[in-house]
Amino acid sequence: RMISGVFIFNHKGDCIISRMFRDDINRDVVGAFRVNVIHSRHSIKTPVVSMGRTSYFHMKRGSLWLVAVSKLNANAALIFEFLGRFLGVMGDYFGEFSELNVKNNFTLIYELLDELVDYGYPQNTDVSALRAIISQQALSKLEESDGQHVTSQVTGQISWRPQDIKYRKHELFLDVLESVNVLEGPSGTLHEHVSGSIRVKCFLSGMPECKFGINDKIIMNPSSNNAAHVPRPKKKKIRQSAAPIAIDDLTFHQCVKLGRFDADRSINFVPPDGEFELMKYRTTQDIKLPFKVTPMVHESGNKISINVIIKGMFDKKITANRIEVRVPVPTITSKVHVHSDKGKAKYKGGENAIVWKMKHMNGGRIASLDAQLDLLQTSKKWTRSPISVNFEVPFSCSGLEVKYLKIQERKLGYNEDTVQKWVRYITTSGSFEVRY
Numbered sequence: 001r002m003i004s005g006v007f008i009f010n011h012k013g014d015c016i017i018s019r020m021f022r023d024d025i026n027r028d029v030v031g032a033f034r035v036n037v038i039h040s041r042h043s044i045k046t047p048v049v050s051m052g053r054t055s056y057f058h059m060k061r062g063s064l065w066l067v068a069v070s071k072l073n074a075n076a077a078l079i080f081e082f083l084g085r086f087l088g089v090m091g092d093y094f095g096e097f098s099e100l101n102v103k104n105n106f107t108l109i110y111e112l113l114d115e116l117v118d119y120g121y122p123q124n125t126d127v128s129a130l131r132a133i134i135s136q137q138a139l140s141k142l143e144e145s146d147g148q149h150v151t152s153q154v155t156g157q158i159s160w161r162p163q164d165i166k167y168r169k170h171e172l173f174l175d176v177l178e179s180v181n182v183l184e185g186p187s188g189t190l191h192e193h194v195s196g197s198i199r200v201k202c203f204l205s206g207m208p209e210c211k212f213g214i215n216d217k218i219i220m221n222p223s224s225n226n227a228a229h230v231p232r233p234k235k236k237k238i239r240q241s242a243a244p245i246a247i248d249d250l251t252f253h254q255c256v257k258l259g260r261f262d263a264d265r266s267i268n269f270v271p272p273d274g275e276f277e278l279m280k281y282r283t284t285q286d287i288k289l290p291f292k293v294t295p296m297v298h299e300s301g302n303k304i305s306i307n308v309i310i311k312g313m314f315d316k317k318i319t320a321n322r323i324e325v326r327v328p329v330p331t332i333t334s335k336v337h338v339h340s341d342k343g344k345a346k347y348k349g350g351e352n353a354i355v356w357k358m359k360h361m362n363g364g365r366i367a368s369l370d371a372q373l374d375l376l377q378t379s380k381k382w383t384r385s386p387i388s389v390n391f392e393v394p395f396s397c398s399g400l401e402v403k404y405l406k407i408q409e410r411k412l413g414y415n416e417d418t419v420q421k422w423v424r425y426i427t428t429s430g431s432f433e434v435r436y
Contacts, residue, residue, distance in 0.1 A: 328385035
């Protein structure tokens with residue numbers, strides 16, 4: 001009960017890629033989608049459109065529509081996951097997903113679809129495995145490749161990494177990337193959660209085995225002294241010893257050995273070459289918010305005074321970057337006088353908001369914004385929209401910390417002592433809003 005066909009349309013409704021995997025649909029579905037979705041007089045807001053017994057799962061990127069069609073009761077989440085990965089594969093092969101690139105690489109796209117989908121069921125979407133069988137090299141180079149190597153690459157236990165990788169310098173980069181989402185109310189926090197991922201850049205020779213650990217309450221054993229701590233610059237350190245954190249959800253890359261994780265909660269893996277996402281996680285407890293925003297409003301007739309104070313709630317040695325505070329104002333505002341003691345603040349009439357930008361801000365510092373508004377005479381009451389904050393800080397708001405990373409390559413005889421390891425923590429704002 002999966003995908004019957006995959007199609008790519010341009011903004012005119014022309015079908016430039018058409019691949020049907022089952023015989024329960026025909027070319028009529030192309031015209032139906034063009035007429036009822038692309039050329040529809042009404043705005044189509046839902047990503048799934050049903051016409052009769054046919055379901056259309058569509059994603060629009062730029063001027064192109066990527067559509068999967070199914071006649072049966074298919075798993076919508078799985079189909080959208082496949083479409084997202086298909087976009088990622090195409091981006092890795094030929095860059096931007098545009099009409100010109102699709103037309104110039106249509107043969108490659110059909111080859112990719114034949115490998116990605118078998119009779120409507122998604123198969124291997126790993127780019128490194130696909131490159132072993134679908135290459136953009138010249139034919140003369142392909143003829144020189146080892147066919148047995150390709151077979152083992154696709155059907156072997158480790159399909160995501162070839163065995164003959166060699167580097168003169170062994171390096172491993174870990175990026176802990178988080179997005180903090182908060183909704184603050186006048187009486188306190190209404191909702192908060194952190195969505196994070198750990199991305200890896202691997203430049204290691206051979207088939208290294210890595211063991212990875214974080215300070216999760218289940219994974220971390222406080223009595224263990226065997227862990228080899230990953231060195232990183234002093235400015236990246238937030239605390240000497242991070243407390244265990246509670247992680248609600250974990251999703252791993254296919255290279256992670258789940259059996260080992262279930263047995264002793266250690267994260268063991270043979271990394272793909274280059275850059276990949278090792279894991280994703282989500283936490284809702286003990287979140288360290290980087291900023292405290294305190295708005296105050298005074299209304300008097302047709303005048304409004306707004307004062308916003310923002311304070312960095314992190315260590316003074318840490319510097320936040322690209323801070324932007326957006327303060328909505330009434331649509332009937334006629335005149336605005338704004339002043340800030342740090343950064344630049346400007347009223348944007350087209351957006352009905354005061355935008356306050358600061359390039360940098362150290363922890364513990366306080367900055368304030370004062371605005372005086374003159375309104376047009378009206379009896380309409382002002383509905384206050386929440387203040388939104390955007391920022392980037394070099395630490396983990398969830399408290400997640402890399403505890404150890406062990407590397408062992410038995411055949412080539414190197415380990416973590418000869419590998420340069422780098423760890424970077426970056427947290428950006430997701431939806432950070434303050435009601436008042």
